[in-house]
Amino acid sequence: MKKLINTADSVVSDALNGMAAAHPSLRIRDQVVYRAEGPRPGKVGLVSGGGSGHEPLHAGFVGYGMLDAACPGEIFTSPVPDQIIDATKAVDGGAGVLHIVKNYTGDVLNFEMAAELTEDVEVVSVLVDDDVAVQDSLYTAGRRGTGATLFVEKIAGALAEEGAPLAAVAAVASEVDERSRSFGIALTSCTTPHAGKPTFDLPETEVELGIGIHGEPGRARVPLVPARELAGIAMEAIHGDLPLRGDLLVMVNGMGGTPLMELYVAFAEVAAYVEGKGARVSRSLVGNYVTSLDMQGFSVTICLLDDTLTRLWDAPVETPGLRWGR
Amino acid sequence: MKKLINTADSVVSDALNGMAAAHPSLRIRDQVVYRAEGPRPGKVGLVSGGGSGHEPLHAGFVGYGMLDAACPGEIFTSPVPDQIIDATKAVDGGAGVLHIVKNYTGDVLNFEMAAELTEDVEVVSVLVDDDVAVQDSLYTAGRRGTGATLFVEKIAGALAEEGAPLAAVAAVASEVDERSRSFGIALTSCTTPHAGKPTFDLPETEVELGIGIHGEPGRARVPLVPARELAGIAMEAIHGDLPLRGDLLVMVNGMGGTPLMELYVAFAEVAAYVEGKGARVSRSLVGNYVTSLDMQGFSVTICLLDDTLTRLWDAPVETPGLRWGR
Structure with a gap:
């Protein structure tokens, strides 16, 4: 470590x-x-x-x-x-x-x-x-x-x-x-400085579906599959709980150790899924925002927007981690 | 991989x-x-x-x-x-x-x-x-x-x-x-999707000083030491080439796989070094900006500012990776 x-x-x-x-x-x-x-x-x-x-x-x-x-x-x-x-x-x-x-x-x-x-x-x-x-x-x-x-x-x-x-x-x-749902997938564990070794063991060929942000166990472990299928698994879990409709705020979030390039690969698949359900990616974020130290993996969070929520999302923000002015 | x-x-x-x-x-x-x-x-x-x-x-x-x-x-x-x-x-x-x-x-x-x-x-x-x-x-x-x-x-x-x-x-x-200098340190290698294995081997107890952004070899490999010493090595290399003075733009950049928390730890040490030389951190960036896939490690980049460069740095910017308005 x-x-x-x-x-x-x-x-x-x-x-x-x-x-x-x-x-x-x-x-x-x-x-x-x-x-x-x-x-x-x-x-x-x-x-x-x-x-x-x-x-x-x-x-x-x-x-x-x-x-x-x-x-x-x-x-x-x-x-x-x-x-x-x-x-x-x-x-x-x-x-x-x-x-x-x-x-x-x-x-x-x-x-x-x-x-x-x-x-x-x-x-x-x-x-x-x-x-x-x-x-x-x-x-x-x-x-x-x-x-x-x-x-x-x-x-x-x-x-x-x-x-x-x-x-x-x-x-x-x-x-x-109430309007938001998330699902995360880990490709690797994370390592806390005190423990000095990975929080859990994940074989080189498997991913953990439904991982928590502290490495808590999820739903299942499955063999690594292409990003399209991983994104599909996350989106099915979300859509099954809160059907996608209308304008969506979509975040593809990195767990800390995943390259931005790979998060964009996942975002493309998430966006295609959303379109396939007849909904629309109205606002989006791609990057490391809610992380688990050095874990590799990603999570998807979706919020069903309305006009008020969209206006408040677009309002100016000036923080180290998120900033824009419109 | x-x-x-x-x-x-x-x-x-x-x-x-x-x-x-x-x-x-x-x-x-x-x-x-x-x-x-x-x-x-x-x-x-x-x-x-x-x-x-x-x-x-x-x-x-x-x-x-x-x-x-x-x-x-x-x-x-x-x-x-x-x-x-x-x-x-x-x-x-x-x-x-x-x-x-x-x-x-x-x-x-x-x-x-x-x-x-x-x-x-x-x-x-x-x-x-x-x-x-x-x-x-x-x-x-x-x-x-x-x-x-x-x-x-x-x-x-x-x-x-x-x-x-x-x-x-x-x-x-x-x-x-001409006014900017950088130095990078790798804790791990990176893995390209085509190769499927790390670009180079770095023992579990060593870091590579002066790493390039494609995993090119640097100056030397040394045992892992605390962040304070790693930051000191990077800053000595920079200061030795272009003495720090006046107002500085300072970036502590993650190589892609390093948690943001650790980049802030490094930034604190870089800022203390700058102060010790009688210069000033006038503007700063901490995060993943110029990365090497999933490599763990960091680089420091310093630019000697003047009034014009500061004004241009502060000017509004609206890109996916960097955005602010003032």
Whole structure:
């Protein structure tokens, strides 16, 4: 195992120091990443977080039009309530705070505890549980939260930026989760710095269907087949759960170790599948957004758009991991 | 070897189909990637290209504020003159065309031939040769062109967008190359789809210093050491060739398979080194920009900025691989 790190113990704080050095738009304090300019009076604050190792999620999505703060835990480990309490207090501009929580048992518990312990701030939580692969899993009661987290953060962040009240921001976040589905496929395992060896063994000729973003087991292992068939498997799982129709937001996401060229190969197949169902790729993202350290593989996340969600997706965003202005 | 592809023979065209499906801002014809809107009368056209496998370079940098066209060859293989001739003719808006050529023997020859054979278009070529690792290499007479290619494309692209004449756009491109230096370190080899096995063998305990972006040998192999020391080796090589001073544009670039978290760890060390020399990180990029398929490792590219170069770096850019508006 070769890692570009100093020590396994310091990797999260070393990486945060690098983020602070690279992005003057961020301020980092007590392992919480904030917008440097602080809260805007009257704007709903957005806080998310989770284990590290999924970068750019979440810290890379702090900035105008997305999150106000992110709480990174240690690698694949939930943030502690103190981080979340600090973040929640610090980003409140008087309009309350939305917690965006991926559905993992540890995250859910710690965000719940933090919400209860944060006095004088109105907090609403939204759970993201978009992964259709398995009903329960190693770290989860119910479906896992994966790629749709980015969609929720972007779209709720845009509505918050417009000055909408907490209830409306929470409602659109829930709506995005309900309209989104994901499915991931691993070609290789990932290796955490502390373990120093792959989280699981995957034979040289097989792939894992329905992989989680921490290497949790999926539905099945099958022999490696061409990208067209892998994309088809992912899309059948999604379409079988939420039939594709109308305008879609489509993300083909790399798990961290897959070349961009291969993600575009997969995207071409996903787009062909969508067209075959009579739906339309209206907006898209291709790249490494919700990763699992050095894992090779990809996931597909689909959201059924409407005019409002499309407008909020298109709204300007300025974060290290996602930025555009229109 | 597991790849997310259909076949080794179709991987480049399949990936280009994916780019076309994902990015309505691009038009792809005969293995050339263009801006969909075509040439703007009076604007200098920018054409670059090279072997595939370095994505997002170059096709991901076609768009407002950067390239007008990119000519992707097969994997790690130069584009053919016909592609370059097509691109050059198609992007000419009457003000001439700049060829941005990475210094590899095949690229240089084919761009030269294309420039000679393109009638009725004024063409100027700029060579990028920023890699301080080795003087000559497997595919190169003189230094290799690597990370600075992105800087040249961005800054020359911004000046062209302002309507500057060809000579001025070529001059700023050369100036960026002269002010830029790179050094790369590999933790692993890369695997091309056709070969199906790693391009070179690197023991589990060693790294290759001064690696090229096709896996060409570098200066030496040494035992893996912490990120701080690896960054120090890269920075010593750069600083020894072009002393750091004043405001710097600093890129810590992933070779394709390295997690973003680890790139930030490296960036923190690079930034500390820069500060130690009394220079300043004025602008920065951290991510996968000039890659070598699935190689794990990183490169550092530094450009000595001045006010003009900073202004052009900050100018709006809208491409799949790099986008911001200010």
